[in-house]
Amino acid sequence: MDELQADIYEWGESLVHFHLPRWDELPELDLYMDQVITLVDRYLTPVIRTDKHTLLTSSMVNNYVKKGMIPPPEKKRYTRRHVAFLVAITLLKQVLTIQEIKDGILFQGRVVGIRNAYNLFCEEQEKAVQHVCLQAMGKPEQTETEKIAVEYLAVKAATASFANKLLVEKVIEMESQYLEKGEHND
Template identity: 30%
Template sequence: MGNLIDILNELHLENQLTPDEIPNIDLYMDQVIQLFEHKFNESTRNEDEKVLTKTMINNYAKGKLLFPIKQKKYSKEHLLLISLIYQLKGTLSISDIKTTLEGINENIDEIDIDLFYKNYLDIAENNVIHFKEEVMSRMNKIKADTNELEHILYILSLVHMSNMYRKTAEKLVDQIISTQHITKTE
């Protein structure tokens, strides 16, 4: 197995789109794709994996994961939401992402999306630090008869942790759904 520190560095976990990297002008879809490809290309698993495509963006818009686009141009707020969708789609279903972001989309004019997104970036940065520490600690405790079996135990451990985090996130989405249901019936 390769050096775990090298593997963690190859993941580019710190790679996030910051509000400062988004132009102060609205962008066309091709410009949005180019921005995301440039920013997240190193984070993909292989060269064939696309960060963002026209189809994905159109599906996000049709699925109401984004508030309406005006004149085929995407605002800074749209790009921040697309960045959040990019982060969420690795774990949550499109339906769960829609539920999670629905309140933001419905109240986009009343929310300080820049501040909200900066809070997310702070949390993400802290999560990366703790994740790396946790992975190193966990992997140092795993011992098996062969390197191959150790490698498989590493994978199983990470997948198990991932599943626990995903299930917890899904339960939190379910709470949003439950709250919305109560609000709509009142």
Template identity: 30%
Template sequence: MTKQPLAQFELIAFDALPTMPVYMEQLLQIVNQTLAPLEIPAVTKTMVNSYVKQHFFSRPDGRQYTRNHIAAVLIVTLLKHDFSLGTISQAILKIRDSRKIAIRYTQFATAFEKALRQTPVTITSQDAMTQAIQFAAQTVAYHLLTEQALG
């Protein structure tokens, strides 16, 4: 199997995430299939349960996870290789409290994909959260590009 260049990677769009709640196995399948081209460790049930216990997101309703849960797991999985869980938790809580989950997820995805394509990410917003999201996305992308360059 030939390795897909990172420049071709696309994070699943928020609107493409399931609108109907999914069970744990489906969540894991979506997250792990989406992130597989990045060759990062797979997400496990234990990890997701840990994220719930650490309040990265709310408990599932009747063992079913929403698109917001899926988005959070995708982002936490990407961020945890470069940021402390405390920093991630602080960011997730601010985003959740702002009720702008879809917007913030899209901002992250856009900045992440641009950085993987080595396209400059122009930081024009004065909004501190937008800047933090863009910086974090670039950090993760450049980390992955560095690992790929080193072989």
């Protein structure tokens, strides 16, 4: 069991400093579809296993446009705003329905504006991932001391849901590998 614990610790340690690009870190230049997909993939592969979950495809992007989740591209080019939406959608679709994501994005955008909503989402997602990484590392949990404003409850809960799902998947995967090793050693 010590080997399993060490592997889980190592996984937590590898992601404890996970970073999502803030609005001002996203490309200023407009991008083509394949560039957007590559960029979103680079941002999210540390936390979404591409062998289990498809990150983003051109048909997904086109569907998000059709559903009104992201604005249509201009002359087949995508802006920083598109990339921000796609990062959030790709993470959130791991734990929410498309309609819930659309409603949540529209709500947060109206409350604090798209730029601030995106930055808040990134900050909360990083905190949630860090929290589960610390759990994996056996570090004491830090509890919230501030009251959470009602308009931020959905963001906090969704990001925590994704992070917890990430941890559960990793622990189950490692436990299965550990059991397989144990069976072969007997």
